[in-house]
Amino acid sequence: MGNKFNTYLKYFLYSGITVVTLSCSNTKYLKEGQMLYTGAEVKIENDTIPKKEKKELQAALEENLVPKPNSTILGLRPRLYFYNIAKEPKKDKGFNYWLKYKVGEKPVLLGDVDREFNKDIIVNYSENKGYFNAKATYDTISKNKKARVIYTLRPGAQYLISDVKFQKDSTLVNQEIQNLKDKTFLKNGNPFDLGVIKAERDRIDNGLKEKGFYYFHSDNIIVQADSTVAKNHKVELNVKLKEDTPDLATQQFGIDKVIVFPNYNLQDVKNGKYSVPMNSDSLSKYAYDDIYVIDPQHKFKPKIFDRALYFKKGDLYNRTNHNLSLNRLISLGVFKFVKNEFIVSDSLQHKFDAYYLLTPREVQSLRLEALGRTNSASFAGSELNLNWTHRNFFRGAEQFKAAVYGAFDVQMGGQSQAKNMYRAGANVQLSIPRIVAPFRFNSSSAFVPRTNISLGYEFQNRTDYYTLNNFTASFGYVWKENARKEHDLKVLDITLVSPANVTDLYHAETNGRPYLERAVQKQLIFGPTYSYTYTNTMLAKPNTIYYKGTLDLAGNITGLVTGANAKKGKQKEIFGVPFSQYAKMENDFRFYHKFSEKTNFASRIIAGIAYPYGNSDQIPFSRQFFVGGSNSIRAFRARTLGPGSYDPRGLDQNFAFDQSGDIKLEMNAEYRANLYKFLNVAAFVDAGNVWLINDKKNERPGGKFSKDFLSEIAVGAGVGLRLDFSILILRLDLAMPIRVPYYEKGDRWTFNRINFGDSSWRKDNLVLNIAIGYPF
Known part of the structure; x- marks a missing residue:
């Protein structure tokens, strides 16, 4: 198998060299008298212009020249080569058509270049920049059926x-x-x-x-x-x-009447006029404070429009309030289309009426989702989700969501003692489009602030091991300062884990590993959480960033009031369950650079720490950090890496996927390129690990954070294929480890062990990740 693989690899390399060589000879396909256009250059003859400004002017002028020459990669023109070798297709479909006109690129010839037109562009652009007496000439340089144009600009002094x-x-x-x-x-x-x-x-x-x-x-x-x-x-x-x-x-215009049609459709318009007469008598029954809500069926409470709209009777028109009103109506989430019209009602007094024509979305929706999955532990499973959404639950644009789900993962091979897993649960969420609080919250943002309430329950069963009952509840607020800044404050976030039927078999197999025993202990976690997100990735800029910082404070005030101190044997309980006390912070920073329309670079750094104190000497398992998997360090399977230099290979298959830590450091870099429409490729490098803050009993040797933490960084690299179908992105990433932290010190880099021809090496080291969406 290894010899065959090496043979195929050689053939692949030879084929690649052949393609590169042939792509250099594109000119042989040109007809007599034709010359391949290889680009243009602008030279500026002026010694008084500073070097930096001259360089910027030159770059801007060259960017405006048309047409652009054929695209190149490392000086070669492979797309032009594919165009040349492909036969002229008889139909606008098929392989030849795809190769010639989709993958390939038609040659750009010197005859396609209007040099006089480009000269005029250079002069006009220069004059627009203040060089009023600019003059330009051009010269064509040709050799071996290739030609380029040199434009010379004499701009004179800038005004x-x-x-x-x-x-x-x-x-x-x-x-x-x-x-x-x-x-x-x-x-x-x-x-x-x-x-x-x-x-x-x-x-x-x-x-x-x-x-x-x-x-x-x-x-x-x-x-x-x-x-x-x-x-x-x-x-x-x-x-x-x-x-x-x-x-x-x-003329300066003011607002006369503000009229809202919350159930607008085309039938509301008759001969260019609204179906409801717009006079004071007919409108009076729809009045709510200073606005009129034409809602005979009372589907919406008028006060939601009073909160969303910034215009009031007698206000002077301004664009800020105009846009704010539209954006807030859209962010309510209950209207499919939002249209605004201003119609002059009094030309002498310079007043007009503001109309808001709102087309509602479907009030209720029911969605059934089914998915299948496999993982690296030889499990196969499925999940079924039934989701119901009501977008106007109390007639105030409140969104109510309810979901029930069930899932299972069963052993499909591998070790026979691996246990099947089953989950079932339900959750409800209510999102209210305002801040429900004893204090007044004023927001001039284009986004409606929300109060979110959620309740959930999940039942987990790991056959022959244990069952867990998980209860969750939260109450908090989400608000956005603008399109870039968002705040998410959960005033109270509660999780209760109640184990049931933990078997002797589980206790026996986890003997000597207390951290696995803690995973099935009763846990009560409550306290506030806060996250702040900043992003400008929606802007059309070459460099954009994303940042999310999260703070999780559990049991702080309760621990302080009760005098809890687990280290001194003073662990406190609520309803017979010890509550967790810790502080956790995580920072996720991402940087994106756009090289061109088809190529870009993405990077990410994640740093987090969770510190237990007071009533806890350990972070709850569900709140610890994990690395590995399709959205993390892709060369290592999910939750199998760390902490530190701890070696999980001695664990059986059931518990190899339960590695966690209190400190996390992760770095990712990825180069992305578009090959053809929906087809994208990537090359990436991932690095990082997790560590424990304390491990006094040496439960996981090498897992504690120390000054040597950099030597315990894991590194993986790979290539990816992404299929962008607009509605979803299917991602396939193939990665391999190039630095393994649990190998002997000095022997953790694995370059000397790479052997693609060895089937056992490929099985142990090549990890295929299949996922939806980009990793970051």
């Missing part, structure tokens, strides 16, 4: 702004423009830049929208540039209203 004037008149709109001029983007001494001028027009427009000028547009502003009034390459700017600005754009 600077000498003065900025905001022309005055007696109109109301001009008075507001004058109030905005102090924060202008146009500064004396700065270079003339058309992009900055456009941004200034948008700034003025946004400022006027905040002052009631709903119909104003940035195109109503003109910025005139005059280079004749100053010397030494200076330009004077004059900001003014265009003479043909519509009268409506200069």
Whole structure:
């Protein structure tokens, strides 16, 4: 088997070398007189421009040139090669069509390049940046049927702004423009830049929208540039209203009536008018404070709209409240479509009515989910979930979710003594779109704050070993400052684990391993938890980050009041169950860099610590840290790594997957690339481990955190295939360990042991992870 594998590997390498060699000879497919376009370069001849600015100008000019040459990888053009070798397909489908037009790339020829057009682009862009007397030429260099174009720009001196004037008149709109001029983007001494001028027009427009000028547009502003009034390459700017600005754009509008249609559909419109007459008498019965809610069937409580809408009768229109109102209506989660219209009701008084046309989602939904799974312990299993959702439970946009589920994992081979596992449970959640508290919580965010309440129960049965009853409950709040910052505070988070029917067999097999005995002890965990999330990954930027910090404080006040001290034999109980007391913190930081539309880099660092004190000398098993598996260190199976240099290979199959720790450090890096539409590939490296804060009884030798912790870092690497089907991403990652912390010191790197031709090595070291979604 090993020899065959090595033979296949050689064939693969030879084939790869052949493809690389052939991809160098793309020019042989060109017709007589054709030349392959290999790109362009812009040279700037001006010694007065600083080196950094010249480099930035050059890069911007080259980015604007069209067309782009054929894509390259390490100087080669494999996509062009595939286009050339593929036969012309007879139909718009099939392998040849896919290879030629999907994988392949049509050659970009010199004849496709309009050099005069590109020269004009260079001149126009330079003038837009203040180089008013720019001149450009070009030259074509060709060799061996390949050609590139060299453009030479002589930009002259860049014009600077000498003065900025905001022309005055007696109109109301001009008075507001004058109030905005102090924060202008146009500064004396700065270079003339058309992009900055456009941004200034948008700034003025946004400022006027905040002052009631709903119909104003940035195109109503003109910025005139005059280079004749100053010397030494200076330009004077004059900001003014265009003479043909519509009268409506200069009027300041206020809100008359706010009218909400919470059950809007197309049948509500007749001949362009709403089905309910919009006069004071007909609206009076729908009045709620300063708004009108047209809801004859009383499906919604009017006060939810009073909380969500920022506009009130008599308010001056502003864009901030306009957008806030729409966003808060959407974030209620009960409306499928949210539409807003402003209709002039009094042209003399400059007032309009604000209409909110809301199309509800289905109030109730029922979803059945079934899934199958296998794991590295030779278990196969299935899970069935039935979920019911009600999106308007008390007519106040409250979301109520109830779920029941059942699951099993049974032995399908491997060690015969492995035990089957069964789970069944139910949970309910109520999410209220406001803060329910004895204090007042004001939020000007576009996101509605929520109060969340949950209850849950799960029954676990590990045949011949034990059964567990898990009860959970929580009460807390979630609110967002903006799209980037979110807070999640659980004022009370309770977990009660009650074991039943723990067998003598389990006690016998876990003898000598007290940490496994603790997994089936009664546990009562309660206290607040808080998490803060910051992310800007939704922005179209080359560099984005994600951060989530979590703090878990269990039994702190209770332990302090009762004087609990487990180390001195003063462990306290509540209803006969010792309560846990600890402090736990975890930080998850991620960094993303986008190289291009098809390639990017992702990295992650996780650091966490959990410290027991007072009523506890150990962290509850369910609150400890774990590493390994499809979303962690992928070269090691889930929960088989650590703590520290502890060697789990001596454990039987039943307990090898129960390794945990009180300290966690994990680092991941991944390069991702798109090959074709839904097909993506990745190369990754993972590193990390978990450790114990204390292990006085030496239950797991080598597991305690020490100054040598860096020598106990596990490292794995691999490649991945991701199938992005929009509705889900199917991920397949193949990884292998390259540093194993439980090997002898000095022999933990495994490069000298790698042997792809050995079937037993592949079985023990190649780990295939199948998962849904990206790991981070």
